[in-house]
Amino acid sequence: MVTSTLGRDQRANYHHGNLEQAFITAATAMIRESGVEHISLRGVAAHVGVSPSAAYHYFPDKDALLSGVGRTLFDLLADKQEIAVSVFTGTSAEDARARFRALGRSYFDWGKNEANFFRLMFGVFCCLTPEGRELERSESRAWRLLEKSLNDLELTGAMNPALRPYGEILAWSVVHGATSLIVEGHLPDESFEAVLDGLELSLGIVHGVVKKK
Amino acid sequence: MVTSTLGRDQRANYHHGNLEQAFITAATAMIRESGVEHISLRGVAAHVGVSPSAAYHYFPDKDALLSGVGRTLFDLLADKQEIAVSVFTGTSAEDARARFRALGRSYFDWGKNEANFFRLMFGVFCCLTPEGRELERSESRAWRLLEKSLNDLELTGAMNPALRPYGEILAWSVVHGATSLIVEGHLPDESFEAVLDGLELSLGIVHGVVKKK
DNA sequence: GCTCTATCTGAACAATGTATAGATAATAGA
DNA sequence: TCTATTATCTATACATTGTTCAGATAGAGC
Numbered sequence: 001m002v003t004s005t006l007g008r009d010q011r012a013n014y015h016h017g018n019l020e021q022a023f024i025t026a027a028t029a030m031i032r033e034s035g036v037e038h039i040s041l042r043g044v045a046a047h048v049g050v051s052p053s054a055a056y057h058y059f060p061d062k063d064a065l066l067s068g069v070g071r072t073l074f075d076l077l078a079d080k081q082e083i084a085v086s087v088f089t090g091t092s093a094e095d096a097r098a099r100f101r102a103l104g105r106s107y108f109d110w111g112k113n114e115a116n117f118f119r120l121m122f123g124v125f126c127c128l129t130p131e132g133r134e135l136e137r138s139e140s141r142a143w144r145l146l147e148k149s150l151n152d153l154e155l156t157g158a159m160n161p162a163l164r165p166y167g168e169i170l171a172w173s174v175v176h177g178a179t180s181l182i183v184e185g186h187l188p189d190e191s192f193e194a195v196l197d198g199l200e201l202s203l204g205i206v207h208g209v210v211k212k213k
Numbered sequence: 214m215v216t217s218t219l220g221r222d223q224r225a226n227y228h229h230g231n232l233e234q235a236f237i238t239a240a241t242a243m244i245r246e247s248g249v250e251h252i253s254l255r256g257v258a259a260h261v262g263v264s265p266s267a268a269y270h271y272f273p274d275k276d277a278l279l280s281g282v283g284r285t286l287f288d289l290l291a292d293k294q295e296i297a298v299s300v301f302t303g304t305s306a307e308d309a310r311a312r313f314r315a316l317g318r319s320y321f322d323w324g325k326n327e328a329n330f331f332r333l334m335f336g337v338f339c340c341l342t343p344e345g346r347e348l349e350r351s352e353s354r355a356w357r358l359l360e361k362s363l364n365d366l367e368l369t370g371a372m373n374p375a376l377r378p379y380g381e382i383l384a385w386s387v388v389h390g391a392t393s394l395i396v397e398g399h400l401p402d403e404s405f406e407a408v409l410d411g412l413e414l415s416l417g418i419v420h421g422v423v424k425k426k
Numbered sequence: 427g428c429t430c431t432a433t434c435t436g437a438a439c440a441a442t443g444t445a446t447a448g449a450t451a452a453t454a455g456a
Numbered sequence: 457t458c459t460a461t462t463a464t465c466t467a468t469a470c471a472t473t474g475t476t477c478a479g480a481t482a483g484a485g486c
Contacts, residue, residue, distance in 0.1 A: 042472080056476080160415075165411075170408055175386075175390070178382065198379025198382070202383070254444090263465075264466050266468095269444075
């Protein structure tokens with residue numbers, strides 16, 4: 001049924017299909033509802049239906065498993081953001097602005113609805129190396145979405161060009177900071193829309209492009 | 214030597230002076246150089262020179278100890294910020310702007326130089342209740358410093374009054390977000406000054422108050 | 427069918443958070 | 457000053473954790 005060249009892939013089905021993926025999937029589900037701080041390797045193994053030691057054939061230690069989860073979460077967030085942006089397809093300044101807000105809001109919604117994911121991604125448990133993270137940032141889909149959104153804002157005249165060089169890091173900082181502070185309970189939920197309003201105002205107002213309504 | 218009315222305080226010196234404070238002090242020192250994720254209650258107790266069980270007379274569990282550390286760290290940060298701001302005493306727009314930057318920079322410096330502290334304060338281990346945190350925010354010295362700084366900016370004409378309602382949450386979000394992202398390695402260190410530049414520009418530019426230099 | 431190798435299990439270990447019973451020392455009252 | 461009391465700390469124990477390692481097992485290749 002399976003050719004010999006697929007032997008290796010087939011052998012990966014030994015007992016549990018792709019056990020590495022099974023571990024990441026189970027860990028993700030358990031983290032989602034309990035938070036990283038309450039996850040044990042043994043618990044994940046039990047959930048997968050496998051002995052704890054089995055994990056060590058795929059991950060050097062528990063941290064590596066959590067980092068694996070983290071990587072998939074960054075991908076998931078990027079998915080959400082791509083979908084959120086794709087809703088607005090026009091080329092007007094209003095559309096560019098809608099895309100920009102959708103981008104920020106999807107980030108916040110993710111943090112709010114998946115707080116345990118958010119805390120893992122940006123917390124102490126997701127030990128991606130600084131090099132790996134730097135690479136990830138420059139290559140990431142989310143970063144390119146942000147770049148594109150800001151380019152649109154500038155091209156449609158919805159943004160002060162003088163602020164363009166600060167665009168990505170400023171927008172990411174604002175949105176990430178507000179999300180973090182709200183998720184951890186330091187600011188009330190309503191703050192996020194206000195922060196978005198303020199950001200939009202402060203980025204665009206010099207051109208007199210006053211947001212409607 | 215000690216009057217009977219001080220008996221209770223004196224009894225607190227039983228064996229180790231104020232053991233509760235000793236635990237917090239030791240935990241703080243150990244967290245500072247190793248990070249919360251590597252701290253054990255037993256290790257802290259050993260460092261204090263006391264049996265692990267002794268901790269349970271002052272803290273219901275390990276989390277409570279860490280929260281205690283967190284509370285002192287918020288105080289320490291506020292101290293740093295008060296000192297940073299106090300350097301600039303003038304009443305000009307330039308001074309107001311200098312105070313504003315000093316406030317942000319002291320926040321970032323804290324995060325950068327005391328990354329382990331920063332991660333505890335805003336991470337998953339510092340489980341202050343949402344109510345307590347909300348209270349803390351509105352009452353905190355740091356928040357009042359920020360309020361005052363923004364008032365100064367507005368009064369000296371260094372800031373667009375239309376943005377004043379968003380001032381605190383916007384500034385805190387930007388500075389906290391940039392600090393977090395840099396501390397966790399998602400953005401390079403140099404980003405912070407750029408973010409501050411961008412923030413200052415975006416807050417003030419409508420008035421044509423262009424920063425010198 | 428036999429051998430080999432990847433894959434997983436079982437048992438073990440040290441370290442951890444925490445509970446409980448008891449020891450110890452300071453205080454209060456006589 | 458002696459005794460009883462109470463706050464403070466210790467010793468011990470237990471379940472759970474991450475991790476290691478020797479061995480069992482099942483599938484692949486001949």
